[in-house]
Amino acid sequence: MSGTAAPSPDDPHIPVLLRPLLAAVAPVSGVWLDGTFGAGGYTRGLLAAGADRVIAVDRDPLAFELAADWAGEYGGRLVMQQGVFSRMDEYASDLDGVVLDLGVSSMQLDLAERGFSFMKDGPLDMRMSQEGPSAADLVNTATEAELADILFHYGEERASRRIARAIVKARADAPIETTLQLAAIVESCLPRPKPGQSHPATRSFQALRIAVNAEYDELFEGLMAAERALKPGGKLAVVTFHSIEDRMVKRFLQARAGRSGRANRYAPETVEDAPRFELLTRKAVGPDDQELAENPRARSAKLRVAIRTDASAGTVDAKSIGMPQLRGGSR
Numbered sequence: 635m636s637g638t639a640a641p642s643p644d645d646p647h648i649p650v651l652l653r654p655l656l657a658a659v660a661p662v663s664g665v666w667l668d669g670t671f672g673a674g675g676y677t678r679g680l681l682a683a684g685a686d687r688v689i690a691v692d693r694d695p696l697a698f699e700l701a702a703d704w705a706g707e708y709g710g711r712l713v714m715q716q717g718v719f720s721r722m723d724e725y726a727s728d729l730d731g732v733v734l735d736l737g738v739s740s741m742q743l744d745l746a747e748r749g750f751s752f753m754k755d756g757p758l759d760m761r762m763s764q765e766g767p768s769a770a771d772l773v774n775t776a777t778e779a780e781l782a783d784i785l786f787h788y789g790e791e792r793a794s795r796r797i798a799r800a801i802v803k804a805r806a807d808a809p810i811e812t813t814l815q816l817a818a819i820v821e822s823c824l825p826r827p828k829p830g831q832s833h834p835a836t837r838s839f840q841a842l843r844i845a846v847n848a849e850y851d852e853l854f855e856g857l858m859a860a861e862r863a864l865k866p867g868g869k870l871a872v873v874t875f876h877s878i879e880d881r882m883v884k885r886f887l888q889a890r891a892g893r894s895g896r897a898n899r900y901a902p903e904t905v906e907d908a909p910r911f912e913l914l915t916r917k918a919v920g921p922d923d924q925e926l927a928e929n930p931r932a933r934s935a936k937l938r939v940a941i942r943t944d945a946s947a948g949t950v951d952a953k954s955i956g957m958p959q960l961r962g963g964s965r
Contacts, residue, residue, distance in 0.1 A: 648929040649675025650735065651873050651937045654919050656683050658939040659869045664730030665689070667863065669719030669856060671697050674704070676733050681708055689713045689726050693763040718763075720855035723863040731869040732860045736853065736879050738762075738843060752817035752835040758810065760839075760846045769842045773816060774809050778802045779961075787958040788850070789841025790878070796823045797838055813839075840876070853879060854957050857886045858949060861910055866944035870911070873937050878958060880918060880936050885955040887911055887940045908945035915939045 652675060656662065662683040668676050671692035680688050690712060692698065698705075698714050705712055715725050719734060748759055760769040773781070778798045785794035800819050801810065810816050817835040824834040844850060860870050870887075874880040892909035918936035925932050953959065 648931075649673075649679060650929060650932045650935045651919065651921060651925070652676065652679045653925070654922075655733070655871050655873070655937055655939070656680075658914055658919070658937070659731055659871055662731070665726065665728075666731040666733065667691060667719075667722055667726055667729050668733050669722055669860075670733075670735045671701075671714070672735065673697070674701050676735055677712065680731075680733065681711055685711075685731075687711050687713060689715055691715045691717055691719050691722060691725065693718050695764065718852060718856075720852050720859050722856065723859045727863055728865040729863050729868050730865065731871070732864060733871045733873075734853075734856065734860075735873045736849070737875045752813055752820075752833060752839050755812055755814040758813055758816055760843045762847045767846065769816075769846050770809070770811055772842060772846060773801060774805050783960050784845045785838055785841045787841075787960055788844045788878075789837035789839075791837040791841060793823055850878070850882070850957050853882055854952050854955070857883070857955075858947070861890065861942070862947040864942040866942055868942040869914070869939060870942065871937065871939045873935055875934050875936075878956070880938075881956040883938050884918070886950060887913060887938060889950060889954065891940065908943075910943055910945050910947065911940040912943060913940050 655676070656679060660683070662680055662685050664685065665687045666680050666685045667689045668680065669691045671677055671690040672694075674690070674697075677688045677690045688711065690701075693716070695716060698716065701714070705714065717725065722729075722732065748756065748761075758768065758770040758773060761767075772784075776784070778801075781798035781801055782794045785791040785797055791797065797820055800823050801816075804810060804815075804819050810819070816838075817833075820835040820838045827834055857872075864870060872883045874883055890910040891913050893913075915938050918938055920936055921929075921932040
């Protein structure tokens with residue numbers, strides 16, 4: 635099979651940067667792993683482009699429930715695996731390719747009862763796996779300092795201390811249980827946005843979602859798992875949506891490609907022995923005008939692609955790739 639047909643703009647979910655991704659990894663063949671299955675856009679794109687089999691991984695059981703209507707069309711070419719992509723090397727080895735589309739999926743955002751969106755009222759949940767402590771648990775039990783730390787480091791929210799203080803004050807009167815309750819508290823701490831600016835609660839909701847789902851830990855571990863799972867010549871494609879994720883992916887790939895950079899602009903660039911990856915995209919690839927017209931969600935997306943060498947897999951330090959470090963954190 636061949637071709638890179640993308641879903642129609644009328645589809646409920648349009649996978650971001652699918653066309654440039656498929657172009658960068660072409661020709662597509664062999665066994666691929668889609669570590670963030672979601673609504674299945676990348677998986678279907680890979681199968682249409684020529685992948686013999688795709689192992690679809692997602693921590694959210696809803697993803698597989700929603701795929702039940704169409705998954706059977708692919709027979710044994712589609713293998714669905716509930717789990718986290720940081721464990722992908724436990725699910726498969728000698729892979730021809732790995733695709734990761736980071737962040738929250740549109741299907742999760744669209745369901746008010748999942749608690750990801752500040753635009754819809756629902757329980758303050760945000761759990762991708764639908765298991766474990768929720769965002770409400772975090773908001774109502776974390777100390778003011780812990781909340782400020784999360785908002786600042788995970789959401790890059792400059793008003794983190796002010797917002798954390800307001801949260802603690804509000805929950806003293808009654809627990810914060812819904813998305814709109816929390817959004818109103820955050821809004822009260824920030825100036826009204828100007829036309830074209832994002833909603834005041836955007837950064838805070840992002841930070842709490844990342845904390846609830848340990849997304850940076852998952853990305854850090856997932857990049858190393860991909861290094862272990864890919865065979866020589868296998869391709870790794872990662873789509874990110876905000877600066878911290880992109881920084882982590884960029885620095886990981888640079889380091890694993892033997893480009894550890896310079897301590898300052900005058901120092902010589904150091905080169906590691908036995909690079910584990912070769913960079914296929916020297917700079918991040920963003921959406922073109924056509925994609926922005928079809929899918930405004932793509933405006934902040936960045937794609938990076940690399941190809942696995944035959945060097946043995948190893949490990950990296952979380953700090954060296956720019957992973958945010960919370961006070962008292964484990965890394």
